Amino acid sequence: MSDKKSLLKNPRVIIFIILLLGSIVAIHPGYTPGKGTTSNLNFGLDLEGGSWLQIKLEGALAQIDVDSGKLVSGIVEPIIGAPIEITKNDLDAGGSANKSITFTTSASVSASQLEYLGTVSVDKLSGNTTQVTISDTSKESLIQAYLSKALDAEVVIPEKSTQDGIVYEIRTAVTEEQLEALLEKVGGSIHKNEDGTSTYKEGVSTETRDLTKSILSDKLNSLGLKDIPVRTVGDEYILIDFAGIDLATAKEIAEKPGKFEIRIQTTGNETEHVLYGDSIETVGIPSFHDEQWHTSFTLDDKGARTLQKIALETGAIDNPDSHYLKMYLDGVEIYGAPLSESAAEKLREGPIYSWEASTGSDEAAKAEATALQVHLRAGALPVNVQLVGSGHVDAGLGAQFKTAAMVAGLISLVGVAAVVYFKYRRPEILIPMVGTSTSEVIMILGVAAVIGWQLDLASIAGIIASIGTGIDHLVIITDEVLYEGKLPPTRVFKSRIGKAFTIILGAASTNIIALSPLVVMGFGSLKGFAITTIIGVFIGVIFARPVYGVVIKELLHVDEIGNGSVTE
Amino acid sequence: MATGLAEILDNFVKSHDDRQLLALPLAILAVSLVILLVSFVSTGSPVNLGMDFQGGTQISIETANSPAVLEKMYSSYPITDVRQTGSRVIMQFGVMDNKQQSQLEKDVMGNYSNVQIQQVGPTYGKDLQVQAMQALGISFIGMGIVVFLLFRTFVPSFAVILSAFSDIVIAAAFMRVAGVELSLGTLAALLMLIGYSVDSDILLTNRVIKRRGTVEEKVSRAMHTGITMTTTTLAALASMYIISTFSYLVIPSFTQITLLSQISIVLIAGLFADIMNTWLLNTGILRWYAMKPEFRGRYNR
Numbered sequence: 001m002s003d004k005k006s007l008l009k010n011p012r013v014i015i016f017i018i019l020l021l022g023s024i025v026a027i028h029p030g031y032t033p034g035k036g037t038t039s040n041l042n043f044g045l046d047l048e049g050g051s052w053l054q055i056k057l058e059g060a061l062a063q064i065d066v067d068s069g070k071l072v073s074g075i076v077e078p079i080i081g082a083p084i085e086i087t088k089n090d091l092d093a094g095g096s097a098n099k100s101i102t103f104t105t106s107a108s109v110s111a112s113q114l115e116y117l118g119t120v121s122v123d124k125l126s127g128n129t130t131q132v133t134i135s136d137t138s139k140e141s142l143i144q145a146y147l148s149k150a151l152d153a154e155v156v157i158p159e160k161s162t163q164d165g166i167v168y169e170i171r172t173a174v175t176e177e178q179l180e181a182l183l184e185k186v187g188g189s190i191h192k193n194e195d196g197t198s199t200y201k202e203g204v205s206t207e208t209r210d211l212t213k214s215i216l217s218d219k220l221n222s223l224g225l226k227d228i229p230v231r232t233v234g235d236e237y238i239l240i241d242f243a244g245i246d247l248a249t250a251k252e253i254a255e256k257p258g259k260f261e262i263r264i265q266t267t268g269n270e271t272e273h274v275l276y277g278d279s280i281e282t283v284g285i286p287s288f289h290d291e292q293w294h295t296s297f298t299l300d301d302k303g304a305r306t307l308q309k310i311a312l313e314t315g316a317i318d319n320p321d322s323h324y325l326k327m328y329l330d331g332v333e334i335y336g337a338p339l340s341e342s343a344a345e346k347l348r349e350g351p352i353y354s355w356e357a358s359t360g361s362d363e364a365a366k367a368e369a370t371a372l373q374v375h376l377r378a379g380a381l382p383v384n385v386q387l388v389g390s391g392h393v394d395a396g397l398g399a400q401f402k403t404a405a406m407v408a409g410l411i412s413l414v415g416v417a418a419v420v421y422f423k424y425r426r427p428e429i430l431i432p433m434v435g436t437s438t439s440e441v442i443m444i445l446g447v448a449a450v451i452g453w454q455l456d457l458a459s460i461a462g463i464i465a466s467i468g469t470g471i472d473h474l475v476i477i478t479d480e481v482l483y484e485g486k487l488p489p490t491r492v493f494k495s496r497i498g499k500a501f502t503i504i505l506g507a508a509s510t511n512i513i514a515l516s517p518l519v520v521m522g523f524g525s526l527k528g529f530a531i532t533t534i535i536g537v538f539i540g541v542i543f544a545r546p547v548y549g550v551v552i553k554e555l556l557h558v559d560e561i562g563n564g565s566v567t568e
Numbered sequence: 569m570a571t572g573l574a575e576i577l578d579n580f581v582k583s584h585d586d587r588q589l590l591a592l593p594l595a596i597l598a599v600s601l602v603i604l605l606v607s608f609v610s611t612g613s614p615v616n617l618g619m620d621f622q623g624g625t626q627i628s629i630e631t632a633n634s635p636a637v638l639e640k641m642y643s644s645y646p647i648t649d650v651r652q653t654g655s656r657v658i659m660q661f662g663v664m665d666n667k668q669q670s671q672l673e674k675d676v677m678g679n680y681s682n683v684q685i686q687q688v689g690p691t692y693g694k695d696l697q698v699q700a701m702q703a704l705g706i707s708f709i710g711m712g713i714v715v716f717l718l719f720r721t722f723v724p725s726f727a728v729i730l731s732a733f734s735d736i737v738i739a740a741a742f743m744r745v746a747g748v749e750l751s752l753g754t755l756a757a758l759l760m761l762i763g764y765s766v767d768s769d770i771l772l773t774n775r776v777i778k779r780r781g782t783v784e785e786k787v788s789r790a791m792h793t794g795i796t797m798t799t800t801t802l803a804a805l806a807s808m809y810i811i812s813t814f815s816y817l818v819i820p821s822f823t824q825i826t827l828l829s830q831i832s833i834v835l836i837a838g839l840f841a842d843i844m845n846t847w848l849l850n851t852g853i854l855r856w857y858a859m860k861p862e863f864r865g866r867y868n869r
């Protein structure tokens with residue numbers, strides 16, 4: 001049997017066999033009495049049972065053009081009910097923070113009305129002229145403050161936005177028309193790109209999407225639900241899979257916020273309750289200043305007053321170092337630090353609404369500040385979300401699907417084999433063909449096991465489809481090789497195989513190109529189908545089909561010598 | 569069957585001139601385009617949009633109750649359709665608010681077993697419609713580019729692209745007539761058809777313009793290979809269709825798998841169209857091109 005030996009010396013055949021064995025090891029099929037068959041394959045929710053939620057993050061991104069003077073007039077005049085005259089304005093000067101604007105007006109102004117814009121000082125110049133200076137502010141923070149108040153939502157500047165102009169992220173659903181109308185009131189507009197298109201974009205920044213994702217993951221983990229995959233689809237959608245959990249429970253879990261609490265140290269290890277997460281109004285993005293990483297947050301009136309009262313009662317103001325402020329999420333301490341001296345002094349006078357928690361100066365501190373930002377939100381998501389899709393499959397039904405899909409796959413293979421046998425009527429063609437096709441399926445499953453891909457119904461459809469294309473290509477090879485009805489000399493054989501592969505590669509590239517939009521676009525459930533089919537085509541073209549060419553040559557060669565002639 | 573069909577088709581192609589070959593596929597393409605156009609004018613969409621693209625909720629349960637009973641039972645919800653397949657009933661609901669949705673889900677899961685629920689919000693459905701059109705467009709253009717790169721001559725490439733286009737149009741018209749809705753599954757099938765349908769066209773064109781031999785002989789050989797290819801694929805798809813659609817008639821514990829059933833039926837329709845388009849439409853154009861006097865028999869020797 002010299003043919004067998006030469007086959008096993010062919011490097012293509014060796015690689016093929018190694019991959020095939022590797023795949024079987026990766027799939028690790030097994031049978032445990034009582035439990036049934038086991039393997040390393042992961043199955044999707046529609047085959048295992050469970051539920052999934054798909055949520056859309058509502059928000060908008062835009063660059064904004066506005067004259068700083070008009071902006072201040074537009075914000076202030078409706079509040080104080082009188083026209084203002086700007087006397088000094090350095091908002092447009094370079095540098096980012098700590099700028100100021102001064103104006104005079106005939107109406108009487110109280111500082112608290114304008115406090116959300118910056119540090120406000122009010123001077124009565126004469127009987128009916130009041131001079132107001134807003135400092136510690138900037139044009140950007142005024143735009144943020146204005147939009148935030150008008151839309152009752154957070155407005156932030158994503159970190160990466162400063163390269164081609166500042167982008168504002170509005171963390172609530174707002175249409176382009178609504179935003180344009182709001183800006184018109186302060187003499188501004190949405191910035192247009194050079195080509196005249198609007199910079200308005202529905203959606204949220206990548207950072208916000210990732211923050212939302214980590215808050216969700218965090219929350220699910222803190223509930224003891226490990227391994228719940230939270231995937232992002234594009235910048236706008238998040239997909240959460242709840243294996244083995246029914247839809248109603250899944251919705252409850254996703255909607256229920258975590259329990260966040262601030263306590264203050266009294267004596268020794270004793271602590272006293274100060275406030276819960278519902279008192280936290282906004283949470284800022286971690287920032288680096290004064291050589292420390294900080295996470296800022298603001299408290300509502302009740303929270304700020306309670307904190308002041310308890311700080312006074314416990315003596316934290318006089319001796320901050322023995323009265324740490326501690327933060328807890330679901331009963332676990334996540335942060336603890338003393339009041340800063342300046343904060344302690346300020347608390348003597350009155351409540352503080354804007355706080356910053358500092359974590360240190362190194363990379364670990366940055367990570368801690370980021371984690372704190374997630375925790376402070378206590379499961380409250382940074383943006384409004386809308387449930388755009390959900391699904392549920394009972395475990396029993398999933399098992400039925402799994403069996404039926406496997407049966408469909410097997411019957412497909414049998415059906416294909418029948419057609420091939422009917423056409424060629426030669427077992428030495430049928431066996432390698434079906435063998436190659438089966439090996440391709442095993443290798444696809446092997447890849448799935450290695451990369452931890454979840455096989456869902458759509459993926460199984462993809463596998464069945466690749467059985468179809470795979471056989472097509474083997475038919476091309478066979479007919480090309482047997483162009484005259486019998487095996488040609490080796491030299492001709494090689495050129496024939498080459499010709500067959502020109503056709504196969506052309507066909508395979510169109511298959512891959514045609515399905516690639518599904519891989520990139522946001523159709524959650526069809527990604528599996530597309531990826532499986534594409535993997536199948538690759539494995540087939542690169543590993544399996546060349547080997548088929550080699551094997552069929554050997555087998556037909558033996559046959560040719562054995563029978564003397566070939567009939568079709 | 570494969571050989572038989574190839575013989576019949578081969579004789580038909582040999583005994584008819586190029587114009588006659590084009591007549592049937594072009595007529596069917598025209599009828600399909602009219603079907604899609606009429607549908608577009610009357611409903612605003614060339615095919616029936618399924619729940620994935622319109623929003624709504626689909627609930628499938630195992631029950632002994634008849635559809636009529638269930639329709640009455642859930643009449644306080646926006647129920648639009650109830651269908652029975654074997655021991656299962658599929659109920660289709662319109663768009664509901666979150667509270668009503670949760671109430672319905674709790675009710676169903678409390679009372680029935682083997683429940684499957686799928687819900688799509690209307691805004692997401694709209695997003696998907698746009699993406700679906702983009703996906704089809706990108707996929708088709710990508711296929712066209714690959715075909716042009718492969719053959720680098722206009723007429724043969726055009727013939728391949730036209731026959732792929734016709735496959736998609738006929739499959740879509742089939743969906744409209746047979747009442748198969750456009751879902752994510754059938755969209756995937758249409759995309760797949762774009763890739764699949766050119767396999768045999770590439771084989772044909774490659775053989776005719778890159779090989780020696782008479783055009784008649786090359787077409788005939790390509791046809792025998794091509795028909796075998798398409799029949800094997802049809803065998804795989806027919807098995808998938810039968811198992812996913814009718815297996816519950818034989819084995820009561822099995823259930824219909826809508827996704828697999830839809831993907832396979834659309835591909836089957838498209839591949840039948842492909843047999844006609846490859847071996848009549850594409851062959852007609854290619855044969856006319858290869859026999860043009862200015863090539864002085866370059867492709868026919």
